[in-house]
Amino acid sequence: MIFEQIATGGCQSYLIGCDQSCVAALIDPELSQIDHYLALAAREGVRLRYLIDTHTHADHFSATRELARRLDLPVVMHRASPAPFVDMRIGDGEMVVLGKLRLQAIHTPGHTADSMCLLVDDRIFTGDTLLIGATGRTDLPSGDPEQLYDSLFNKVLKLDPALKVYPAHDYKGRSHSTIGDEIATNPRLQKRDRAEFVEMMRNLNLTMPTHITEALRTNMSGGKTVASLLAEATSAVPFMSLAELKSRVEAGEDDLIVLDVRERDAYEAGHIPGARLLPRGQLELRVNQDLPDPTRRILACCELGYISTLAAATLRSMGFVRAVALDGGMKAWREAGYPLRSGKEA
Template identity: 65%
Template sequence: MLFEAFAAGGCRSYILGCEASRAAVLIDPELSLADHYRGHLLQNALTLRYIVDTHTHADHFSASRQLGATLGVPVVMHRQAAAPYADLRLDDGDMLIAGALKLTAMHTPGHTGDSMCLVMADRVFTGDTLLIGGTGRTDLPSGDPHALYESLFQKLLRLPGDTRVYPAHDYKDREHSTIADEIAANPRLQKTERAEFVAMMRDLDLAAPTHLTEALRTNMSGGKTVAQLLAEAAARVPFMAMEELDARLGANSGGDLVVLDLREKEAFAAGHISGARHLPRGQLELRVNSELPDPTVRIVTCCEFGKISTLAAATLRELGYLRATALDGGIAAWRTAGYSLEAEAPAVPRPSSS
């Protein structure tokens, strides 16, 4: 068997390949490593047969949907997974075959309701059910400490002791463990009584994952991350350098260039590029026809950090303003570079009539 492990932060993913048939399986792919997986498959002349997510991840972005669509490979999850893009849904005991590779699904709810492990002859891919020296948490959506206890002590830990354990996470660069090692040394597995184990899991008081909402939203629905939206928008619009805009402002007496400031009123009033028009991003689509009656005009969008302006420039191009560009870096970079900003004079209070 050909075997390769990949790491991104604490996330672990795996490609298994049949040496004879060159068929391969990808387990728990992470979005930032999508190109690495493709490169490994090409370099080793492997044909991907299945992409498997062991559960709905809440702490990173799965690459399953993107890779499945790009490569034309079925995405595999447990039948309880909410993701609508899963092509093949497994029950407990179902087996995947790729050449000489045989992986059997073991439903192990607890970390999530759709958690499963993939069991082979000499190893098991445990997702977040069992980690090296730990277990998956049970305080996230669909988590259940009672279910995790049963999954561990009544199913997973009954595998042969020399079975290698390959989890979906490890933060100490450990490649694998074994079932016997975990039974002997994993602190959480020393609580062998259900009540003690459940109480321990409920008292962990762990911090929420950094990208919890976004990861669950995208992994459960197949939606896009904010980074993906920004990358797609950036690929559809050109940018204007600060020095280019500064030079053009001095020669803009004919009004052939519109600088569109998308920030809120207070930020615009505190300091904006000379001659910029103010149109908050939230009102762009509603006011664009009246504010920008000439669709042929050249537009430079700007915001504080250059992200909202990139999205807005892409929107303007979709609306037919084909000369829309975005300021590279935004107002923060403009300010740091020493270019001038104009501030609005504070409103003079009206004298009291009394």
């Protein structure tokens, strides 16, 4: 067996493959690690065949959709998954074949309705159903403590105690546990009475994941994250430094239009001398009126540099091929002590 565990903060993902047929799958891949996964597959000499999510993640961004697009590979999830881009929907007891390996799905709803564990040889990938020293929470969309109790006590914990447990998350640097160790030491599993377990799960009072809305939106729909949009824009846009812009403004360069894409109140509180105001939300609607010459060099600026990067990418896509973004933003401009003007446009 070919096996690699990849940690991204508290998220755990896995490359598992057959060393005889040199085919592999990624389990619970994380979006920021795509290049790492591809390098691992190349290093191990395997061809990726499947991309598997054990459930709809709410606390990180899945890489399955992006990898599927790049590599033309099938996305595998339980049949209860709401995601429309899933290619292979599997049910309880069904298997994914990887050469000589067999990954058997065990439907374990509770953390989410589509949660499943994957049993292969001497290990089980438990997603967020069973964690090391904990369990998945049940207070997120489609969570159910009653179902989690059944999934744990009537399915997972009845498996071989020697099975190695590899969860989708661990925040203490641990790589794995065993079923036996979790039965003996996991505090939540000591509540073996159904009513006590359910009451405990309903009263955990955990904080919500930082990016829950965005994670659920992208993982359920295949939509793009804000970080992905910014990365795409950054790859398509040149930048100008603060010092370079300062020298051009002081020289009164006629060929450069400084376009402030913040809202009016922020612009009037302080802007780069000579900058024009065109809020990002009005850009597409006003661009023909405000920027009639597509051959001009346009520099977009905003408070922190993110919105201006998106604005510059939009301008380029609309035919303003000399659009660039300010490297940094007005915050950095002010901190550098560079000149400002306040009030309305001249």
